[in-house]
Amino acid sequence: MKVCPKCGRTEKEVPFIGFFCRDCYLEDHDVVRFPERLELPYCVSCERIYTGRWTEFSLDALRHWLEGKVKTSADNARITFSFPEMDEEKIIYRFILRGEIEGTEVEVPGDGEIILKKTLCPRCARESGGYYEAVIQIRGSNVYDHAEEVARMVEREKGEYNFVAKVVERKEGVDLYVGSRKIAEKVAKKIERRYGIKPVRSYTLVTEKNGKRLYRVTIALHFKD
Numbered sequence: 001m002k003v004c005p006k007c008g009r010t011e012k013e014v015p016f017i018g019f020f021c022r023d024c025y026l027e028d029h030d031v032v033r034f035p036e037r038l039e040l041p042y043c044v045s046c047e048r049i050y051t052g053r054w055t056e057f058s059l060d061a062l063r064h065w066l067e068g069k070v071k072t073s074a075d076n077a078r079i080t081f082s083f084p085e086m087d088e089e090k091i092i093y094r095f096i097l098r099g100e101i102e103g104t105e106v107e108v109p110g111d112g113e114i115i116l117k118k119t120l121c122p123r124c125a126r127e128s129g130g131y132y133e134a135v136i137q138i139r140g141s142n143v144y145d146h147a148e149e150v151a152r153m154v155e156r157e158k159g160e161y162n163f164v165a166k167v168v169e170r171k172e173g174v175d176l177y178v179g180s181r182k183i184a185e186k187v188a189k190k191i192e193r194r195y196g197i198k199p200v201r202s203y204t205l206v207t208e209k210n211g212k213r214l215y216r217v218t219i220a221l222h223f224k225d
Ligand SMILES: [Zn+2]
Pocket: 004, 005, 006, 007, 008, 009, 020, 021, 022, 023, 024, 025
C-alpha cells in the first residue's frame, strides 16, 4: 500500500498522484500558472478593453481573455472565474480549475490581479486628434436627413475608424469628416446603389512622405430628393 512520504497518510485515506497524496502533490506543484504580471489595455475614452482586439468590456470577454493566459499541467481542464473586486486601476480575479493529473481528479483554486493599463485605443486617439481621411459632402435636397443617414451608415461599417470626427454646416449643405477613407468609399457606394446618384470625387494632397503621396478624398453626394 502507498504511504505518502510527506504526511504519512495512506492510499486508503486519500487519493494519490504518483508517490504523494493529492494534497501534498498539489502543495509542491504549480498545476495552474498565470503570467507574473497581467496587464489589460483599457481605453479611457470609449471604455473598451484590448483582448487581442478592441472589444466592449464584459465579464465574458474578460473570462475568455484569461482562459488564453492560463497554463496548466492538468488534463481535461475546465476553469471558472469570478471577479470579486474591480476598480479603475485593477481587477481581482478568482479561479477554480478542475481536471485530472495521472487520472486523479484535482481541484485547484487561486486568485490574481489584472492591472488596467489606461490608454487611448487607436480609434479614440484618431478621433480626439480630429483625424479624418475623407470628407463626405451632402448636397441637394433634404441635406440634414441625408447627413444623419450617412453618418449612421459610417458608424455601422465594420472597422476601427468608423466615426464621423466633425460635422460642418455650410451654405451648400453638410460636410461629414470621416475617420477612414475606405469606409467613406464603402458608404458612398451604398448611397449610389440606394439612390442612383453618382458620387463626385476630388482629391487634395495632404503630405508627401518618403516619396509617397497621401491624398485626402472629398466625396460629394447630390441628392435629388
Ligand atoms: Zn501527503
